[in-house]
Amino acid sequence: MVNIAIIGNGPSHLIPNLSHYQNNIDIWIGADRGALSIIQQNIELDYAIGDFDSVNDGELQQIKIQAKRFEQHNVEKDETDLELALRLAISMRPTMIYFFGVTGGRLDHTLINIQLLQQLVKKNIGGAVIDSKNHLELKFPGSYTIKRCENYPIVSFIPLTQEVSGLTLEGFYYPLTKVTIHMGSTLSISNKLISNNGTFSFDDGIVLVVRSRD
Numbered sequence: 001m002v003n004i005a006i007i008g009n010g011p012s013h014l015i016p017n018l019s020h021y022q023n024n025i026d027i028w029i030g031a032d033r034g035a036l037s038i039i040q041q042n043i044e045l046d047y048a049i050g051d052f053d054s055v056n057d058g059e060l061q062q063i064k065i066q067a068k069r070f071e072q073h074n075v076e077k078d079e080t081d082l083e084l085a086l087r088l089a090i091s092m093r094p095t096m097i098y099f100f101g102v103t104g105g106r107l108d109h110t111l112i113n114i115q116l117l118q119q120l121v122k123k124n125i126g127g128a129v130i131d132s133k134n135h136l137e138l139k140f141p142g143s144y145t146i147k148r149c150e151n152y153p154i155v156s157f158i159p160l161t162q163e164v165s166g167l168t169l170e171g172f173y174y175p176l177t178k179v180t181i182h183m184g185s186t187l188s189i190s191n192k193l194i195s196n197n198g199t200f201s202f203d204d205g206i207v208l209v210v211r212s213r214d
Contacts, residue, residue: 002026002094006085007034008113009054010101014131018043021098021130031085034101035063047071049088050081080109086116096126103131114138114208135211141166143201148193152211157181157188157200164205171198 005025007015009032018041030038032050036059039045048067052060053075064070073084082102089097097120102113113129117138120127129136135152138160146155157167159181169176173192181187200209 002092003096003098004029004089004092004094005098005100006031006082006089006102007037008082008085008099008101009033009105010131011104012037012040012101014104014133015041015101016130016132017041018100024096025098027089027092027094029085029089030063030067032081033059034081034085035067037101039063039066044068047085047088049073049085051075051077080112082109082113083116086119090119090123090125094125096128099127099129100131102129103134118206133213137209139202139207139209141203141205143199146193146198146200146209148196148198149211152213153192154212154214155191155193156210156212157191158208158210159183159185159188159205160208161205164202164207166201166203167207168201169198170200171195172200 003025004027005021006029015037027046028038028043029047029049030045032052033054035045035048036055039062045067047069048063049071051073103110114136117127121138121140163180163182165180167176167179167181167188171193173194
């Protein structure tokens, strides 16, 4: 079982203390400036990949020295730096991929970075996007257990397809039973668990589970 963390170019103030996740991470990959974020948090940098157009010459040299493996690409390329890092991570056949530093900058980058989670679900790889205020996971139809998390107490279920059918929430302050929610609906936003554990399930569609805090 291999868990991988990918750190992107997102604003540093939104990247949480990565040391809190060290016990769960086997491999750390820095995408472009994300490599520098790993170094600055005193974590061993396993891979650095990207075009590195967002770092200066001194920072690039630091990354080259610190990284166990360094891979630089041309600025003009079809993939984003994050997608290059994701392709590398998938090649290692991980159980879970955590994304940090992929939100809070350009909105187009944030939206497409979240959509990258869909690649993982189709390959049966767990994936989560995490920043200092949010924890996101993409789910396909099924039944899931969810645990209370004091860091991210608010739980929202956002449909990423035109509709999500059969959504059932148990153990939540606002329970639901076999409800169909449509894209743009706010019915399943801002909920909370009322005990240490709860469950959610749905029959059709794709759901983005967003755990957050104010």
